[in-house]
Amino acid sequence: MTPGAIAVLSLSMSTDAFAAAVGRGASHRPSLVGAIKAGLVFGVIEAITPLIGWGLGIVAAGLVEQIDHWIAFGLLAVVGGKMIWEASKPRDADENAGPRRAGPWALIATAVGTSIDAAAVGVGLAFIGADIWLIAASIGCTTFVLTTVGMLIGKSVGARFGKTAELLGGIALICLGVGILLEHLGVFAA
Template identity: 80%
Template sequence: MTPGAIAVLSLSMSTDAFAAAVGRGASHRPDWRSAVKAGAVFGVIEAITPLIGWTLGLLAAGLVEQVDHWIAFGLLGAVGGKMIWEALKPAEAEDDAAPPRSGPWALIAMAIGTSIDAAAVGVGLAFLGANIWVIALSIGFTTFVLTTIGMLIGRAVGARFGKAAEFVGGVALIALGTLILLEHLGIWAL
């Protein structure tokens, strides 16, 4: 993968964590130190999950070598589509009656929930033979930065901005999956 593709992937994988952080920041009003801690939790978990997916993908790589680009396209498209759907879901459809979850375990659960898509992307990256270490570190660092910023933005402006970021991230993942497919089909060169 090119550095540009890694940057797009990192930003895309970070947008759902950013959206969650904006919402958490809006409800918890964190100080700078708490925002950095939350960013670190999200960043570490977001860096680990593509490694897990990549490992699982390597185990299956020999079986699906001829269709790996279609799998990467499908996984990125599905994750991107889910992100777009979540971003477009009306606010009243969300569970507003539940109290905001707080504490370290709630933060970890939220970080895991927003990083599941990174595991799916890791599976696709295994099929592509991508350098998972560089990508995982990039995703983790980007998530750390965006989550920290998202917590502080949420504190200042509320949760609405996070949905737009999640939508843009979903579109970017679909575009990246499409470019990977077109490259492997020989139609486009990344």
């Protein structure tokens, strides 16, 4: 993957964590230290999940070598589509009220929930032979920064901005999947 593609992937994988952080920040104003701690939790978990997915993908890669680019495309398209759907659905009263619990377990559960899609992307990355260590580090660092910033600005910008970021991230993932597919089909060279 090119550095630009890694940057797009990292930003896309971080948008759902950013959206959750904006929502958490909107419901209760965190201190700088609290925002950094939340950023670390989200960043570490978001870096680990693509590694798990990649490991599973490596096990299966030899079995699906002829269609690996279709699988990578499909996974990215599904994850991107889900992000677009989540971003475009209306918020109900409970979501607008923000999270009910703000303790460490609620934070970890939110981080795991927003990183499941990164595991699916990790599977796809195994199929195309991407440098998972660089990509996982990039995703983790980007998520740390965006989550920390999201927590701090959440109170002033509200949850709507997080939805827009998630929508753009979903579109970027679909475009990345199309690019992988077209490259492996020989439509254009990397």
